[in-house]
Amino acid sequence: xxxxxxxxxxxxxxxxxxxxxxxxxxxxxxxxxxxxxxxxxxxxxxxxxxxxxxxxxxxxxxxxxxxxxxxxxxxxxxxxxxxxxxxxx
Numbered sequence: 001x002x003x004x005x006x007x008x009x010x011x012x013x014x015x016x017x018x019x020x021x022x023x024x025x026x027x028x029x030x031x032x033x034x035x036x037x038x039x040x041x042x043x044x045x046x047x048x049x050x051x052x053x054x055x056x057x058x059x060x061x062x063x064x065x066x067x068x069x070x071x072x073x074x075x076x077x078x079x080x081x082x083x084x085x086x087x088x089x
Contacts, residue, residue, distance in 0.1 A: 002034070002085035003055045005062070007048040008041075008078040011069075016046040019068045028064035032057040034088070045078075051085060058082065 009016060016038060030036070032053035039047050052058035062080075069076075 001054070002088060003052050003058050004081075004083045004085050005048070005050045005052065005058050006081045006083070007050075008080075009046045009048060010075045010078045011046050012044060013040060013046060015072070015074050018072055019065065019074065022068040022072065023064060026064060026068065028061055029057075030061065033061070051088060055082065 011019065033050055034053065035049070035051040037049045039049075041047050050058070052061070
């Protein structure tokens with residue numbers, strides 16, 4: 001079943017770009033990700049909304065993100081929700 005992941009990253013756009021760059025060279029796969037949006041909140045921090053084909057694929061990629069964030073010394077996300085997708089049009 002598809003899942004939607006919503007993350008308040010605690011990362012600035014520059015930090016997000018650093019994480020994204022590190023992930024692109026790490027071999028982490030996004031093959032089953034069908035949507036990715038990164039938006040800047042009023043506090044200047046990135047929010048991410050993603051849709052994945054499965055919970056396990058989302059969690060595997062999340063682990064790669066955690067590793068990249070730790071390697072770069074970027075704080076943990078403020079919050080993360082993983083929701084079952086009811087409808088994806």
